[in-house]
Amino acid sequence: GDSVTQTEGLVTLTEGLPVMLNCTYQSTYSPFLFWYVQHLNEAPKLLLKSFTDNKRPEHQGFHATLHKSSSSFHLQKSSAQLSDSALYYCALSDRDYGSSGNKLIFGIGTLLSVKP
Amino acid sequence: ETAVFQTPNYHVTQVGNEVSFNCKQTLGHDTMYWYKQDSKKLLKIMFSYNNKQLIVNETVPRRFSPQSSDKAHLNLRIKSVEPEDSAVYLCASSPTGSGNTLYFGEGSRLIVV
Numbered sequence: 001g002d003s004v005t006q007t008e009g010l011v012t013l014t015e016g017l018p019v020m021l022n023c024t025y026q027s028t029y030s031p032f033l034f035w036y037v038q039h040l041n042e043a044p045k046l047l048l049k050s051f052t053d054n055k056r057p058e059h060q061g062f063h064a065t066l067h068k069s070s071s072s073f074h075l076q077k078s079s080a081q082l083s084d085s086a087l088y089y090c091a092l093s094d095r096d097y098g099s100s101g102n103k104l105i106f107g108i109g110t111l112l113s114v115k116p
Numbered sequence: 117e118t119a120v121f122q123t124p125n126y127h128v129t130q131v132g133n134e135v136s137f138n139c140k141q142t143l144g145h146d147t148m149y150w151y152k153q154d155s156k157k158l159l160k161i162m163f164s165y166n167n168k169q170l171i172v173n174e175t176v177p178r179r180f181s182p183q184s185s186d187k188a189h190l191n192l193r194i195k196s197v198e199p200e201d202s203a204v205y206l207c208a209s210s211p212t213g214s215g216n217t218l219y220f221g222e223g224s225r226l227i228v229v
Contacts, residue, residue, distance in 0.1 A: 043120070043222045104161065106159040
């Protein structure tokens with residue numbers, strides 16, 4: 001079945017350093033990939049979504065590139081800010097709505113802690 | 117700006133009791149979901165409904181039952197809670213179709229003692 005792997009549970013960075021959170025996936029078909037972010041005591045919300053073409057989605061300085069050859073959708077940012085501290089989930093949804101109903105399959109989440 | 121509303125935010129109850137969580141969305145979406153976020157922050161789909169019809173029913177214990185009165189409301193009832201039901205239950209909605217963004221509520225935290 002479909003699955004998402006996020007390898008790091010906790011990433012601690014100093015403000016200003018680059019961010020890279022890893023995400024790889026397994027899927028029978030070519031799925032949609034997402035990054036959701038959840039700040040403390042808040043709802044998860046969409047950060048980025050993969051495009052069907054080769055465009056690279058960007059939001060709030062974050063970007064991610066879908067590499068079908070390596071089944072990866074790593075999240076990157078050139079310079080971490082204190083406000084980036086949050087829980088980041090990589091997720092996928094199947095393109096076949098009939099069988100999956102647009103359900104999201106989430107990775108375990110990576111907690112990003114940015115320190116001064 | 118919140119558009120998926122959940123009540124109650126927090127509930128403490130004893131093993132064996134019944135609890136219900138309510139969810140309403142004002143986004144005009146046709147699809148609604150319940151997810152469980154456990155103590156390790158693992159997020160797993162439980163159910164999804166499209167226009168009041170159940171379309172996804174993952175392997176959850178039979179004591180969990182979703183209820184939908186219309187496409188804007190999706191409630192979750194737990195008939196006889198167990199300690200392992202302690203978690204945050206997140207409601208979400210999206211437009212119908214693959215690849216659409218899910219909009220989550222802030223969650224209902226259940227503590228079973």
